[in-house]
Amino acid sequence: MASVKMPQLGESITEGTISKWLKQPGDQVKKYEGLVEIITDKVNAEVPAPLAGILKEIKVKEGTTVTVGTEIAVIEETVTAGATQRPAPAAPTETAAAVPQDSPSPVLGEGRGGGSDSRTRLSPAVRALIEEHRISDAELSRIEGSGIGGRVSKKDVEDFVAKRTQPATANGEQRQTVAPAAAPPAPTPGTTIPLSPMRRAIAANMLKSKQTIPHAWTVAEVDMTSVVRFRQTAKDSFKQREGIDLTFVPIIVKAVVEGLKAVPVLNASWSEQGVVLHKDINIGVAVSVDDGLIVPVVHQADRMSISGLAKAIDDLAKRARAGKLGIPDVQGGTFTVNNPGTFGTILSYSIIAPPQAGILAMDAIVKRPVVVEGDAIAVRSMMNLCLSFDHRVLDGVSAARFLQGVRRWLEGFSEQVPLY
Amino acid sequence: MAVKTVIEAIREGMDEEMARDESVFLIGEDVGNRGGVFLATDGLYKKYGALRVIDSPLAESCIVGVAIGAAVNGMRPIAEIQFADFIAPAMNQIIEEAARFCYRTAGDFNLPMVIRAPWGGGVHGALYHSQSIEATFGHIPGLKVVVPGTPADAKGLLKAAVRDPDPVLYLEHKRTYRLVKGDVPTGDHVVPIGKADVKREGKDLTLIAYGLMLTYCLEAAETLAAEGVSAEVLDLRTIKPIDQAAIVATAKKTGKVLVVHEDNRFAGIAAEVMAIIMENAFDTLDAPVMRLTGPDVPAMPFNQVLEEAFMPNVDKILAKARELAAY
Numbered sequence: 001m002a003s004v005k006m007p008q009l010g011e012s013i014t015e016g017t018i019s020k021w022l023k024q025p026g027d028q029v030k031k032y033e034g035l036v037e038i039i040t041d042k043v044n045a046e047v048p049a050p051l052a053g054i055l056k057e058i059k060v061k062e063g064t065t066v067t068v069g070t071e072i073a074v075i076e077e078t079v080t081a082g083a084t085q086r087p088a089p090a091a092p093t094e095t096a097a098a099v100p101q102d103s104p105s106p107v108l109g110e111g112r113g114g115g116s117d118s119r120t121r122l123s124p125a126v127r128a129l130i131e132e133h134r135i136s137d138a139e140l141s142r143i144e145g146s147g148i149g150g151r152v153s154k155k156d157v158e159d160f161v162a163k164r165t166q167p168a169t170a171n172g173e174q175r176q177t178v179a180p181a182a183a184p185p186a187p188t189p190g191t192t193i194p195l196s197p198m199r200r201a202i203a204a205n206m207l208k209s210k211q212t213i214p215h216a217w218t219v220a221e222v223d224m225t226s227v228v229r230f231r232q233t234a235k236d237s238f239k240q241r242e243g244i245d246l247t248f249v250p251i252i253v254k255a256v257v258e259g260l261k262a263v264p265v266l267n268a269s270w271s272e273q274g275v276v277l278h279k280d281i282n283i284g285v286a287v288s289v290d291d292g293l294i295v296p297v298v299h300q301a302d303r304m305s306i307s308g309l310a311k312a313i314d315d316l317a318k319r320a321r322a323g324k325l326g327i328p329d330v331q332g333g334t335f336t337v338n339n340p341g342t343f344g345t346i347l348s349y350s351i352i353a354p355p356q357a358g359i360l361a362m363d364a365i366v367k368r369p370v371v372v373e374g375d376a377i378a379v380r381s382m383m384n385l386c387l388s389f390d391h392r393v394l395d396g397v398s399a400a401r402f403l404q405g406v407r408r409w410l411e412g413f414s415e416q417v418p419l420y
Numbered sequence: 421m422a423v424k425t426v427i428e429a430i431r432e433g434m435d436e437e438m439a440r441d442e443s444v445f446l447i448g449e450d451v452g453n454r455g456g457v458f459l460a461t462d463g464l465y466k467k468y469g470a471l472r473v474i475d476s477p478l479a480e481s482c483i484v485g486v487a488i489g490a491a492v493n494g495m496r497p498i499a500e501i502q503f504a505d506f507i508a509p510a511m512n513q514i515i516e517e518a519a520r521f522c523y524r525t526a527g528d529f530n531l532p533m534v535i536r537a538p539w540g541g542g543v544h545g546a547l548y549h550s551q552s553i554e555a556t557f558g559h560i561p562g563l564k565v566v567v568p569g570t571p572a573d574a575k576g577l578l579k580a581a582v583r584d585p586d587p588v589l590y591l592e593h594k595r596t597y598r599l600v601k602g603d604v605p606t607g608d609h610v611v612p613i614g615k616a617d618v619k620r621e622g623k624d625l626t627l628i629a630y631g632l633m634l635t636y637c638l639e640a641a642e643t644l645a646a647e648g649v650s651a652e653v654l655d656l657r658t659i660k661p662i663d664q665a666a667i668v669a670t671a672k673k674t675g676k677v678l679v680v681h682e683d684n685r686f687a688g689i690a691a692e693v694m695a696i697i698m699e700n701a702f703d704t705l706d707a708p709v710m711r712l713t714g715p716d717v718p719a720m721p722f723n724q725v726l727e728e729a730f731m732p733n734v735d736k737i738l739a740k741a742r743e744l745a746a747y
Contacts, residue, residue: 125675125706147747154675154706155624 004073017065034138053077198292216391220403250309259405269355284333287320297333358389427597429571433578445472448500480510491533504539518587519562530585538594550720552683564588565659569634576611593631616663622652625676630656640737668700675706685713707747
């Protein structure tokens, strides 16, 4: 007997809600096969079975929230010599008799039905069908592969879809994992909106941050004219080459990375043992989604070009809106960039996401008359960068030096700065 | 409709075209009094006389060269190369002159001529009477290459070749001459050049072939059906210009394709077909595109065991198709 515990699905996550059991007591489960869907405040995740066996008991009902580490199910391990559990042959064949009992038979079909490579290696046709019929990973794992090595063939998927659509009502609800989340009902004044797990998580995190972190706030005004001009000239070729839009965000993130390199104490976390300076620069980028806000992380942003950042951010944002972020995508951030400026704000006082030490808001880029060199007045594209920082970790001087670095990098922007 | 052999259909096609158009004439080794080594022109010498059925010297360069000169001057020659293996001496005439003529004259002149050549193995013909030349000539821009596999297509494509304004290399598989019989529509039956034909509908996988291999693939498809595998058979019929649309359509339909030819493997027609599929139907593939071809050895061996080893046959097609079906 082995117990399955509520996993730690993120560093700041303390509890999770059982959304759906994919297996029922008595069901045979394969190792790594989807066992249960869990909703946490950051992501929804399918938890794989830690070992092969029979699901003996479900300890936590669907819809219940429990803390990390709580036992949620019990699996009875299947005791077999081989790695895969295949049904015992009805009668021993000649070859089976010739093979010593404890050596796994070296046949092609070794991985049939198991989580082997040939299952996960899907042909383009199968991928297209999965997309078209919105087949979830859990459903895919239930499709019996008839191809060599257990490969799931086009026919297997077609057969599965045919079976699925026949008793539409019986199986319909299994599709909820991929169906896009229903838009929240329009709020009616005078009623109470129930708290979604994400809403709760945001609330708890923000409260914790405000209660434990002494926020300090400082603003720098940046002349973005060079960046705006550059983007104007480069955006078409960029779109053609990379297939995505060149926005200001990756450029700002690049500037932030440069600033953090110059002021490493801002890429840090407070702890009672001391200020932990992080080796990697992992930038969280706030993305607004239907029912709240999520902050996926660009890991090792200091190793990326602007186009690399653009791609990474575009990918994360798309997956965030599709509800397809994985746990690693939201973990490990060391600093956050927020972009309220797209909504026209000019001064933003963001709340730090613990255990980070700072968050930078890019506010709107607006054309304003500015006094430039030689006391002339010119029309320039101006933007405010607002930094909230943990005053336990660093002081105003370091914070200002960081903003100074970011500002200089942006104002000194020219075509010489490599895009790719 | 009447059941005919491939050789009868070809003879009938030439006969009808000669009767229809006085500018059509035949030239080749032994095509006259002897009626050709395979009797493709049997009876035509008697019917149309020595001026329209010309026995040439044993000089392929001359046969093609004369045909080119005649075509430039308004005739529609059908030149016969006795065996495709003998075409090499005429390479210069075909590639450097015939294929380029229209391009070289900026479209002012066309060269309406047909070069017929019996090709392929499986007849115990050994090195000089078994070769496949379709990939070699398919590579040459300006040249059309057709490879009928049934009596109806043999007749229909011959007529289309005679009427085509450009040089057409008409390849007739000698093993099919009397082996393959089938209905040939009566009347003026013309099969357009450049159109492949689905000879058998299927949904699990596709066999793409031409010439003799078409017959073998159809036979294999029959056996596969008994095994529960529904195989589609696409007959290319024309090598150049190849029917991309038909190839892509069948690949998209079944997602699994096996290309079969007896020509050497390297840079063969299968390679081109596979490339077309990869470029246009990748997203719909359910298995790697496969091919079954002759090996990369210089020529067909005489020894029967070795000849069988060289030639794809129904059993080899079945084995490969089963592999594809199981993938």
